[in-house]
Amino acid sequence: MTGRRLATGGTIDRARPIAFHFDGQAYRGFAGDTLASALLGAGVALVGRSFKYHRPRGILSAGPEEPNALVELRDGARREPNTRATTVELHDGLVATSQNRWPSLRHDVMAVNGLLSPIFTAGFYYKTFMWPAAFWEKVYEPLIRRAAGLGRAAAVADPDHYEKATAFCDVLVIGAGPAGLDAALVAARAGDRVILAEQDFVLGGRLLSERGRDPIAELGDLPNLRVMTRTTVTGVYDGGTYAAIERVADHLAIPGQHQPRQRLWRLVARRAVLAAGAIERPLAFGDNDRPGVMLAGAVRTYVNRFGVAPGSRAVVFANNDDGARTVADLHAAGIEVAALVDPRPVPSAATIAAAQAANARLAAGVSIQRARGRLGVRDVELSDGTTIACDLVAMSGGWNPTLHLTSHLGGKPRWDEKIASFVPGGLPPGMTVVGAAAGDFGSGYEIAPLWRVRGTRGKSFVDFQNDVTVDDVALAAREGFRAVEHLKRYTTLGMATDQGKTSNVTGLAIMAELTGRGIPATGTTTFRPPFTPAAIGAFAGHHRGRDFRPTRRTPMHGWAAEQGAVFVETGLWLRAQYFLRPGESDWLTATNREVRAVREAVGLCDVTTLGKIDIQGADAAEFLDRVYVNGWKTLPVGRCRYGLMLREDGFAFDDGTTARLGPEHFLMTTTTANAGTVWRHLEFCRKVLWPDLDVQMTSVTEQWAQVALAGPRAPDVLARLTDVSLPHMGLAETTIMDGIEARLFRLSFSGERAYEIAVPARHGEALVRRLMAEGDAFGITPYGLEAIGLLRLEKGHVVGSELNGQTTAGDLGLARMMSAKKDFIGRVMAGRPALVDPERPVLVGLKPREPGAILAGGAHLLPQGAVATAANDQGYVTSVGYSPQLGSWIALGLLARGRERLGETVRAYDPVRGRDTPVEVVSPVFYDPEGSRLHG
């Protein structure tokens, strides 16, 4: 055996040695070790440097509460900072590195911070670096960040993947120590579906750590009991929902193929049993952070579970009867116990007996004043003036029930004088707490509270991770930061990765002592999820990069890609923005070509993404009357009508054409972006506002593929598929292409003769290929969103930039659509004074005075000669585009009293792009204002 490994004992597998690296050095441990136990077994006591003072630190605990032994686990892209060595399962190829030191752990130049400690006391951020203000970002903060800190995150993307899962159960048992195992067995035998979640990689909890207590090896083979090891329940949420993180592959150097590194579980449980045990408290004495000073319970864990002697000559310092147990276990393992230091003047009988049996000096009514030694403990000075040589101090200030999860929904822990600790107060609905987590430490547990040893020299640490000392707490008390939440923020006590698991209670107990208010009056901090640090990757799961959200593709996507489409996201949809032909390299060239094709020949465009809602029922027309500003009862069957919807506050909401397929059957279209919102709104109107209407509806957006055919030759192309002829705004249901069901619409947003052809989605690609083939002789050209936008702009049709939630029907020049004969959503509020103010900016067309001048959206509209101030602002440019027909950039905008100002010149002022362009106010309809092309 090497280092400090005991010859026998523990649950490690001595037949399975495991090789690992720490700070570049090769070591060996055994299967069943944690990184911490393997390091201790190899004789490595110094494992890190502290956050602020860069003090040498060793391993304090044996669990997730560890504040000192934080390492960077793995390397390269898989490097994970601030990993607790006490919970890392040892595996072949494990690589870990110590943190926060330079150039090496043993020789850290930043340890000079310790000498500067007077300026690094509580609140130093607030006091030291106040002036000059400009220095904060540039000088002080980078300096502090380099001097004080934790580990480094990997600088490249995580190559592993994470996933999410949900499970349901009757009883969730949290923790597989003695109480949790009992609870799980009882519930499972009673027939409940049970999930037993344990953060460790083996079951047993404290049973593994205490001598003479055999872990329950056999849980039986109960099909309704699901055991989840390596799974930490991190949070409690409403409705019996629990979050848990399963470390699926953290114990492997590289996860197996298709294996996630971690899995975020949502566990839904009717009831939960919290059996999370307890966490031991350190004692605050001088230089109590020296490597070799450990929690007594952790010492027993290393001896009994891992077969490791954390030292060769120990002093035990405890204010409770755990001291006796520790002495006995060390003695049984053959480790010399020099003394049992017990601050109680009259130690219990068990304490006296244990000291005698171990042949240890019993120092009753005495405390350790100070631990000495730099990179490891050399000896301790006692309050009776004696000094004892030792290389291990096992300390116990008592135990805190691990009640964090009980307060995630606001439950307030309650102070229990008898065990000098907080116990669970209010519980989340359905939760029961058992065992040590409930404050049940057994009948033999006696404690005389001791929070700090007085009159010490050296630093007495309360929070090891944040380098918060007794003096810092005292300073906070003197300066008035006495409330527990102020104490935390002023001193940083209880912050960072351990969230004060070993320090919170001690810190507030010292504050209570200093202020004389007592612990219950001082309060307790609020515990929030997660219980232990969680990787962001686990919360993201597969939702990263391209999979951040779903991607919707139309049935014609593959065809569009073949045609050189460049796609753009519109909502979840991918739509063709423009189609690059060989030799074309920019969007404007492609778009100009596409626009010209529509104006001069025929263009084809995929409009599948528009929202389509099928509306039926005896009251369908009445329903449309109430949700649109215009009337629908007079619309004949076989015809379409443009409709505008308002929100109830009177502003424009959405627009589109709705077709009447039958007396009681309509097909509504919505804009692509608003499809979901409109749907929800209509459902609200139908079910909540007017449940008496006979109207049914369903979304058919994905059921139909739809293609627009626009341009003077559009009728010629359509004639190759059908002999149906349609009037303007007409529709027909027919069959095309050897019996495929189809809906034909004669609709135009481009000002050209145009049709839309809808077929069941599965025929969409066949339809578009057929149209392209039939249209070849007529110069058919696919066009994308840029061309659609420009074609609409030339005709003054509003798009999303004008339907921006701040415009009324009146602003958009659509006031005449609003029926005065009926009520509709938004009617009353649209008539309120502010919304009919004649000074409101209204829709106008804008054309640069100088040919060739470029316009951009967002430019402000100012009167000529006016200073560019907010007071002179009269509106703004909403949509712009280059019109190849007009040979000029054109724009739509909103301009105060704009309709009265046709012919006036205003400034399009664009300080962001450094432009100031004189523009003429014109009609929003730039192209073919008579509509002759549409009807010709």
Place this chain on the structure above:
Amino acid sequence: MRLTCPHCGNRGIEEFAYGGDADRRRPDGEPFGQAWMDYVYLRRNPAGAHREWWYHASGCRAWLVVTRDTTTHVVASVQEVAR
């Protein structure tokens, strides 16, 4: 948080969309005035029992009336909007 939809059973909150105070009534037929301003803009914000609309967007698409305690998130009842 979870809601027990009368059609779909106990489901996670991410399937639902919040619709606000369910005790609002649209002042049908009234001219513009305080009643309309209150309906469109004013929301009660009680600490305690609150009747509110929820839409089962990723489920049966029903609009539901949920009675929830805003201080504890305990859901007292979930009912379909009366037809």
